[in-house]
Amino acid sequence: MCSCQQHSNSTSETVATPSASGLNFRVDDMTCGHCAGTIKKAIETTLPGTTVDADPASKLVNVTGFGDYAAIKAIVTDAGYTPSAAPVAA
Structure with missing residues (x-):
């Protein structure tokens, strides 16, 4: 989590929506480019071959x-x- 803003700790359980263009979901506490980069890097490094x-x-x-x-x-x-x-x- 970046230090640019306090992030939510919501625990709502939901399911992402698969689509022809990939798996789409919201991250309401992604507030800036740094947050987006952190999420992108976390997924792409853990799951090689993914594009985020x-x-x-x-x-x-x-x-x-x-x-x-x-x-x-x-x-x-x-x-x-x-x-x-x-x-x-x-």
Whole structure:
């Protein structure tokens, strides 16, 4: 977790939305580029072959190359953030 802002410790249990373009979910406590970079690095280093697009403006994360949300959620949580479900843009 970065020190730019106090991050939420919400424990809401949700499921990510799989889509043709990858696994999409929200991370409401991703507040800046540093947060996005931390999430991206955590997933891509732990799961080689994945590609992560993390956008702090929309709070959306898209992961391609790996579809196990439970594993991804654990990685993001270990990095200090709180992943939750997000609708997939059509």
